[in-house]
Amino acid sequence: MTLDDILVEVKNAENVVIMAHEAPDGDAIGSALAMCLMIRNMGKNAIVLMKDFPETFSFLPGKEFIFVESEIKKYDLAIVLDCPNIKRVNSEFIDYYDEAKVKVQIDHHNKNDMFADYNIVNHVSPATAQILVSSFEYLGLEITKDIGICLLTGIITDTNGFRNSNVTVESFEFASWCLEKGINLSSIYHQSMLMMSRTKFEAQKVAMNRLEFFEDGKIAFTYLTKKDDEELNLKPGERDGIVEIGKNVEGVEVSIFIYEKDNGFKASLRSSEYVNVSDVCSAFGGGGHIKAAGATLNMTFEEAKKAIINEVAKNLK
Numbered sequence: 001m002t003l004d005d006i007l008v009e010v011k012n013a014e015n016v017v018i019m020a021h022e023a024p025d026g027d028a029i030g031s032a033l034a035m036c037l038m039i040r041n042m043g044k045n046a047i048v049l050m051k052d053f054p055e056t057f058s059f060l061p062g063k064e065f066i067f068v069e070s071e072i073k074k075y076d077l078a079i080v081l082d083c084p085n086i087k088r089v090n091s092e093f094i095d096y097y098d099e100a101k102v103k104v105q106i107d108h109h110n111k112n113d114m115f116a117d118y119n120i121v122n123h124v125s126p127a128t129a130q131i132l133v134s135s136f137e138y139l140g141l142e143i144t145k146d147i148g149i150c151l152l153t154g155i156i157t158d159t160n161g162f163r164n165s166n167v168t169v170e171s172f173e174f175a176s177w178c179l180e181k182g183i184n185l186s187s188i189y190h191q192s193m194l195m196m197s198r199t200k201f202e203a204q205k206v207a208m209n210r211l212e213f214f215e216d217g218k219i220a221f222t223y224l225t226k227k228d229d230e231e232l233n234l235k236p237g238e239r240d241g242i243v244e245i246g247k248n249v250e251g252v253e254v255s256i257f258i259y260e261k262d263n264g265f266k267a268s269l270r271s272s273e274y275v276n277v278s279d280v281c282s283a284f285g286g287g288g289h290i291k292a293a294g295a296t297l298n299m300t301f302e303e304a305k306k307a308i309i310n311e312v313a314k315n316l317k
Contacts, residue, residue: 006118007139009102010039013076016046017096020081021088024050025240026057026157026192028082031106031128033062034150035079038141040065049093054237059191060153061146068092074099080116082128084109084287106131110278111287126166129154133174145181152178152185153192160244161193164291200238203228207242207257213249215313220246221305224259243268254280254312258305264298267308275315283311 010016016039020028032048039046048066057063069092078100083089084107089097097103105116108125125131129151136143143151152175159167162175179185196204207222214221224239239259246255247270254275258265267284269277270292277293284307286295297304 003120003135003139006104006120009077009104009118010042010044013044013102015072015075016044016077016079017070017072017075017100018046018048018079018081019083019089019093019097020048020050021083022090023052023236024054025082025237027127027129027154029053029057029060030150030152030154030157031081031132033060033065034129034132034147034154035081036065037062037144037147037150038136041142041144041147049090049096051090051092052236054240055197055235056192056195056237056240057153059188060150062150070096074101076100077102077104080105080107082107082109084111085113086115106135109287110289111282124166126164126168126171127155127158129158130168130171130174134170145183148178148181148183149188152183153188156185156189157192161189166289166291196241197235197238199232199234200241202232203234203238204242204245206232208245211246211249213252214309215316217249217251218253218316219309219312220249220252220255221309222246222257223265223301223305224257225301226260229260243270246270247272253316256308256312258297258301258308260301261296264296265301265304266294267297267304268294269308269312274317275312277312280308280311280315284308 018032018036020032036046036048050066051068078097103116104118106120108122108128112121122131155171211222243255243257253272255270258267271277276290278288281287281293281295284295
């Protein structure tokens with residue numbers, strides 16, 4: 001199972017479907033669009049199946065190839081990006097994956113189920129987009145300006161603007177290459193990391209006002225409810241960044257943000273130095289990265305709050 005084998009499968013395919021995890025972030029979106037553009041440049045029919053596309057990323061090239069369903073029911077090749085297990089793909093798209101003749105996945109999460117026919121997983125890569133950079137380079141595939149914009153967006157967002165400890169020399173080398181190609185790095189950073197809608201700003205205000213601290217200030221906790229979503233008229237992606245509010249407070253080791261879903265709450269965690277929040281979230285069937293992870297808590301608000309705080313507290317020094 002090598003990159004060369006995957007390239008052969010792409011060349012043999014006519015119709016390719018690309019997917020990523022539900023509630024897609026910048027890495028999932030940037031990687032999916034970069035892959036789609038690359039395969040279309042090879043003369044193949046490729047689309048991205050994706051729901052809840054955040055308006056934040058509407059500047060990305062290739063967004064016109066994103067669909068929420070497809071007229072083609074059986075694809076020659078299905079590629080899943082930035083997704084540690086198939087359960088994290090939107091349930092509406094599973095049939096497209098199951099019916100595909102060949103299945104490929106490319107990912108960088110700490111724990112991965114190796115669920116495809118071809119699995120390219122690099123746990124130390126800061127972003128799936130960065131795996132694609134090295135993969136395209138190895139295979140001699142041209143990274144056009146549009147593809148570069150998508151890949152750089154994935155790297156910028158998953159490294160928190162090159163600020164996380166997972167950033168590598170290769171991250172900066174690719175950013176430098178993009179600058180040489182005339183890609184506006186500062187514009188991508190501004191649009192994907194700093195720009196926010198009025199409703200996103202209001203959501204952050206609500207969450208900030210609810211911020212609580214536990215364990216001598218080592219844990220920060222805040223939340224949003226479905227009522228908040230309705231009153232603020234939140235759109236996909238407008239909760240992004242809320243978990244960082246608590247993390248940026250002096251003395252906080254783990255920031256917790258939970259928001260209400262149909263059958264409970266979704267938790268998003270970030271750690272500053274030593275707590276492995278992926279391990280914390282695995283206690284609830286979730287996971288992610290050492291310093292950024294999430295889980296679903298099928299319980300009441302008070303139960304969810306108590307359970308996630310207690311689990312984090314076990315891991316504090």
